[in-house]
Amino acid sequence: MNQPKYLAIKDDIKNKIISNVYPLDSKIPSEMDLRDEYSVSRHTIRQAISELVKDGYLYKIHGSGTYVSDRHSKKASKKMKTIGVVTTYLSDYIFPSIIRGIEKELSKHQYSLMLASTQNNVESERENLEKMLEHEVDGLIIEPTKSNLLNPNLNYYLDILEEEIPLLMLHASYDELDTPFITMDDEGAGRIATNHLIELGHEKIAIITKSDDSQGKNRLKGYIDALHTAGMSYENDHVIFFDTEDRHEIPKKINNLVDSDNPPTGIICYNDQIAISTIQQIQCLGLKIPDDISIVSHDDSFLSTSFPGVNLTTIEHPQEEMGKQAAQWIINSIENPEFDRKPIVFPSELIIRNSTKSLNPTEKVVE
């Protein structure tokens, strides 16, 4: 006999449970009866039953009997998949909308959402990636931390790729890793924003951009490209860099920029938060938006139209739609083995409001 008796008996009883010979919650024959039925010792029956109890098919009640458990059928039939989402921020700015998009779509397809934020801190990113891997999530959507710097958590990402867990990068990606991503066309955004100001006759255009993520880098690239195409020169003191750690110094930097010998007539801001801060700073200096300085922003968040008197000309951001498509991408990757895991890039479009003004005497602001 190849298989031990107790395993054969275990399989036989298991089949009787699955085929409903022993219905749910009913009492199965006693150990003594089963001993006679299978013509083995009671010990062998107990061995078979104890494994079935361990596997969740049966439960025993001392003095009463052994019964068919409903736990196994529940567990087996309903394995709920979980998607991990790690973003830099969670509840600020445009992130609630993105997460809502993800949550709605996942929920529609009966997926769970496991959420964490990194505060753009690589330590925190590492902890959260560990968390997600321990939880054995079935897919990951990650907004990379400091995507323009060499990331010390690359080994975790390599683990994820090795385990073939579907992974989608949001907003940015690491150059070192060849992972799919869902982003804005950031270079295009920088170009469109710059071209808008050029078309309005601006010749001194500054940009405030982020140095530690690839979005900032790409927008700067678009800015430089647009200047170059228009035959305008790139001026070092018209580019302000900031990162997560020194963001509190931005007001000072804006002050220096506007109060310099060579002040810009137009400023391209990294996002609406920076734009609002810039406007406040400029107004403190007694200058007006857009009369003295035009502002172009990115993201079209609720902040775009929240500042009294100034509605931001800004690059559109799909927000909830981006979350939705990210979720769909992950679900497809999990459920459809032939799904083409290609990146998604949203084209950048400009929403023109009243924070930009034409310097051409013959022209008017496009509205």
Next chain:
Amino acid sequence: MNQPKYLAIKDDIKNKIISNVYPLDSKIPSEMDLRDEYSVSRHTIRQAISELVKDGYLYKIHGSGTYVSDRHSKKASKKMKTIGVVTTYLSDYIFPSIIRGIEKELSKHQYSLMLASTQNNVESERENLEKMLEHEVDGLIIEPTKSNLLNPNLNYYLDILEEEIPLLMLHASYDELDTPFITMDDEGAGRIATNHLIELGHEKIAIITKSDDSQGKNRLKGYIDALHTAGMSYENDHVIFFDTEDRHEIPKKINNLVDSDNPPTGIICYNDQIAISTIQQIQCLGLKIPDDISIVSHDDSFLSTSFPGVNLTTIEHPQEEMGKQAAQWIINSIENPEFDRKPIVFPSELIIRNSTKSLNPTEKVVE
């Protein structure tokens, strides 16, 4: 002997593993040796060892011996706890702030966050509770759906209580269930809001409240109590009820209220969303806030100061702090067995802005 021999032996061996008498990956004595050592039968030793194998303390190699496993120590040290959070909404209104408070605190204590929203739909609540139970979350923070109605998901809540998973209700709780909660003092809020209008000389005070959750019920209770204390009569047509399903009819109801024979001079709104909608409706009718009608709101969300020209007098909401305390409550419940799982009630306070006006000729609005 109270305890079976095999359990005593199991404990003894377990202690030897923990105290490193049997070091990691070392071979423990054979079944025969242990039989002699404990003076029991080999079967008894096998019983003890098989449980320790099941618990991950030991592993056996057929023909070789029984060894101390490192899996248990790994597992014990690394078991990341997960807290499930189910709210009605996720990314709107004050919810991002609450969730941020929860997330920050959980993250600080190395907990994971599993998130879901119900859109105030009991079906969705059921699905999400199932999801959370399947995932074997270590604690739950739930904003109940339609807390003023009999909830069809009570059996899930009873399951949760039976499994002794720490559970904290947010914003409201079900009367049928005796679960701890973290809420505002809603009755007090209704009373304070009403008293504020009474003190300003208003005699016709309406309230727009939600019929399907206990917050709405309690605020109404405070309103009635304040009227009663002031010797004022409760008028049926000054109370507007709405629920999640018929909220689109609120504008019509407001119209009827303001355009009736007996229009109020002050309206207490369920929250800032309702307040904004009410103001818009009133302004459409050519009336002014606060000159013709005073508005008192609840929640002090970003909407409170977002409407041009009208800053809402509103009941304060701790938002992020509430999330933080909810998370702390759950963490304490899990980690500290002696933690007193008592409810948390935030006292209600009024923030007075310019949406309320005194009708007393001798008085001015407190500012």
Next chain:
DNA sequence: TTCAATTTGTTCGTATGTATC
């Protein structure tokens, strides 16, 4: 309420099979 039958739980003893070293 008590008691006896039934059923599972614990413990002993013994023998043989099979994998490892």
Next chain:
DNA sequence: GGATACATACGAACAAATTGA
């Protein structure tokens, strides 16, 4: 191959919990 160690299997007895008469 032989010694050792775990795996399977049989038999027996008593304890403890449940159930129903």
